[in-house]
Amino acid sequence: MIRVKICGTTSVHDALLSAEAGADALGFIFAPVSKRLVSAQVAREASLSVGPVVARVGVFLNQGLDEVLRTAEAARMSAVQLHGPLSRLYVQQVAAYYPVLRVVRPADLAAEAGVWTGISGVTLMLDAPEPGGGVPLDWEALRPHFPPGAWLAGGLGPANVARAIQALRPAAVDAVSRLEVSPGRKDPDAVRAFVQTVRTAESESYPQ
Ligand SMILES: O=C(O)c1ccccc1N[C@@H]1O[C@H](COP(=O)(O)O)[C@@H](O)[C@H]1O
Numbered sequence: 001m002i003r004v005k006i007c008g009t010t011s012v013h014d015a016l017l018s019a020e021a022g023a024d025a026l027g028f029i030f031a032p033v034s035k036r037l038v039s040a041q042v043a044r045e046a047s048l049s050v051g052p053v054v055a056r057v058g059v060f061l062n063q064g065l066d067e068v069l070r071t072a073e074a075a076r077m078s079a080v081q082l083h084g085p086l087s088r089l090y091v092q093q094v095a096a097y098y099p100v101l102r103v104v105r106p107a108d109l110a111a112e113a114g115v116w117t118g119i120s121g122v123t124l125m126l127d128a129p130e131p132g133g134g135v136p137l138d139w140e141a142l143r144p145h146f147p148p149g150a151w152l153a154g155g156l157g158p159a160n161v162a163r164a165i166q167a168l169r170p171a172a173v174d175a176v177s178r179l180e181v182s183p184g185r186k187d188p189d190a191v192r193a194f195v196q197t198v199r200t201a202e203s204e205s206y207p208q
Pocket residue numbers: 007008027029031033034035036059060061081083127128130131132133134135153154155156174175176177178
């Protein structure tokens with residue numbers, strides 16, 4: 001089953017919208033530079049509103065270990081997504097508390113392998129150089145290098161996610177920019193169309 005993560009959640013309303021649309025995971029962005037920055041309090045209320053099945057992923061960029069762990073706990077996250085240059089020790093320390101989504105740019109795949117390879121509980125996600133920018137990766141160029149079990153982000157939306165799935169067969173897809181009416185505010189129709197398109201593409205790419 002291809003999992004669907006819908007990121008940039010900034011309200012209980014949008015958390016419920018994405019959960020009801022069938023999202024497997026919701027992203028809550030705690031990176032101060034983000035236009036979709038959410039408080040730990042709002043994220044906590046949203047986390048507790050979506051029930052026990054939907055994963056809640058705290059998204060961090062270049063933030064210290066203490067800040068990551070304290071924020072993820074306060075917000076009742078079930079997983080942590082890490083962007084930016086990190087040491088293997090840092091990833092190991094976070095992975096001791098939460099499942100980790102380690103985000104890597106395609107160009108850094110080889111160089112970054114030492115940071116995450118072999119650490120239990122770490123899943124790789126490939127994303128564009130500027131996360132949250134709505135820019136797709138070159139899926140055909142990536143095809144020979146896409147690691148089995150990796151997640152895919154970067155400019156995904158209802159209009160192109162089926163092609164991305166056909167090209168790379170990711171374990172999960174993750175999106176934000178093309179699912180919004182404005183930064184931090186979800187477009188209900190786009191969210192529903194995105195989830196439905198993934199489910200349809202999955203049934204066509206992976207016939208039972
Ligand atoms: O979206 C942001 O503002 C953001 C800021 C800092 C780190 C990560 C961020 N978003 C992540 O980028 C992916 C892809 O976004 P897009 O669909 O290409 O706009 C998104 O899923 C977040 O995990």
